[in-house]
Amino acid sequence: MNIENLVRPNITQLKPYRSARQDHTGGILLDANENAFGSPVFFDGLELNRYPDPYQSGLRERLAIMVDVPKDTVFIGAGSDEIIDLLFRVFCEPSVDNVVIPEPTYGIYRVAAGIHNVSVSSSLLNDDFQLDVADIVRQTNESTKMIFCCSPNNPTGNVFSKEDIFQLCTATGALIIVDEAYVEFAGSTSLAGYVEAYPNLVVMRTLSKSWGLAGIRIGYCIAHPTIIEYLNKVKAPYNVNSVSASLALKALEEPKEREQIIQTIREERKRLVERLQIVPQVQHIYPSDANFLLVRVNNAKKVYSKLINDGIVIRDRSNEPKLDNCVRITVGTSEQNDVLIQAMEEIGE
């Protein structure tokens, strides 16, 4: 397949902005109207008065090694939310193109489509919350540019079948965006290694979840180098700031500590399931490969407001298709989970 054919014509022709720090990073830098006298605050020896590396070379290299993919297949954004937005900018012609979103899923895909005036075809997940491949293929046409597969899926918590995703890659001419924000909590492995085999596969990852770094806004994607080139072409020149990039690099040096935290979250998830199963309000707890649980209760509104009154904030997902009376609960610390369980028990039937 030719990825160029999926790109918006104006983006193919676009002459991108050439930023100062792309050309020179050393010498007497009088080219970017920075403040040569320095900055009033300091962080980790960084020259905060200077614009950051536009392509985050060091961090990109480190992420590529970690995921075991070539560096030119990695793009870094200010969170994966920025990457979702950039994908729309590159590939979707407003009011012409469309995307397919298997739902219920992460709401940002639909909002991003709305922002870019791109129409959405929704395909309902089946009763096991797996992709309905035949229906998704049926929903596509020659103007379908992207299909969003969130795996593990937010809010249902399950991993989608690999074979189904590969089938979508071959059966459609669209980009298959696999959002793996929660993959580290799953028993299954990432699809990042398959982007070479499937040039229309884009795998999104983030440091916001398993790395515990939601505050620094670092997301990344792995995709065919042509897709990466186009993302670089449309992004803001300095989309990732130097403080975040530096903190991310530091964190990536501590994989053992993070493995331990992932293990603890998995154990807490198991404990939470065991304890919630016997709470009278709880009808069903869906199996989870993520750091949250989707729980069907007798009365979602009642549960939500009682917990809010107790200062515990969960997410009511009961307005989503197939999720009647479902709430999504993030796995907290052991102490937080104990408080939650106690409050849930107090609600009664």
Ligand SMILES: Cc1ncc(COP(=O)(O)O)c(C=O)c1O
């Ligand atoms: C499925 C999914 N993708 C992406 C994100 C956002 O990731 P980031 O913080 O990297 O923008 C979230 C956040 O909740 C999410 O649930």
